[in-house]
Amino acid sequence: MPLHLTKIAFGAQSYNDIESWYAQRRSPNLTTRYRPTKWEQCIGGSLYWIHQHAIVARSEILGFSETKTGRWSIDLKPELVRVHPRPKRAHQGWRYLKGEPPRDLAPGEDIGDALPGKLAGKLERLGLI
Numbered sequence: 001m002p003l004h005l006t007k008i009a010f011g012a013q014s015y016n017d018i019e020s021w022y023a024q025r026r027s028p029n030l031t032t033r034y035r036p037t038k039w040e041q042c043i044g045g046s047l048y049w050i051h052q053h054a055i056v057a058r059s060e061i062l063g064f065s066e067t068k069t070g071r072w073s074i075d076l077k078p079e080l081v082r083v084h085p086r087p088k089r090a091h092q093g094w095r096y097l098k099g100e101p102p103r104d105l106a107p108g109e110d111i112g113d114a115l116p117g118k119l120a121g122k123l124e125r126l127g128l129i
Contacts, residue, residue, distance in 0.1 A: 002045030003038055004097035005061070005074070008090055009051045018049055018057060019080055028059065028076045032094060035072040039064050047076060048097055054085040055102050081105075087124055 007030065012018050022028055036042055046058040060077035067073055074094075083102040 002043065002061075003036075003041045004045040004048060004058075004101050005036065005042060005094045006048045006050055006055065006088060006091070006097050007094045008092075009049045009056075012051055015051060015056060015082075018051065022059070022078060022080045026078060028078055030074040030076065030094075031067060031071050032074060033071055035064055035066075036094070036096070038096070046081075046101065047074060047094070048083070048101065049080075050088045050090065053087060053090065055083060055088045056085055057082050058101070058104075 009018050012021075030047065042061050043063055045061050047061055048055045049057045049059075051057075057080050059080055062075045062077055065073045065075060082105045084105060086102045
């Protein structure tokens with residue numbers, strides 16, 4: 001079973017901003033200072049994007065490559081898949097996703113009135129959802 005990573009969609013004002021990042025690139029990637037120690041297990045897994053304190057989308061990890069500057073590139077499939085929002089605290093850099101990953105939205109499925117990530121996280125900690 002592959003490992004998954006999470007990353008904040010820093011600078012995105014809305015989900016449409018994240019979609020535009022993928023629309024503008026033929027082969028999207030993410031550069032990072034350090035390659036994950038379990039990088040081989042991440043290939044075939046997904047990078048889950050966090051926006052407004054919730055996991056909202058994912059993209060499959062195709063591989064890792066070193067850049068000319070010594071940083072690492074996480075090479076992603078040029079497809080962004082929406083997932084059922086799940087509360088997730090903000091963090092710096094990337095992190096391994098713990099537990100089961102969120103389920104993909106089916107074609108034509110609408111998330112409806114999803115709670116904002118911060119509120120859903122607080123209600124979950126209180127045991128109300």
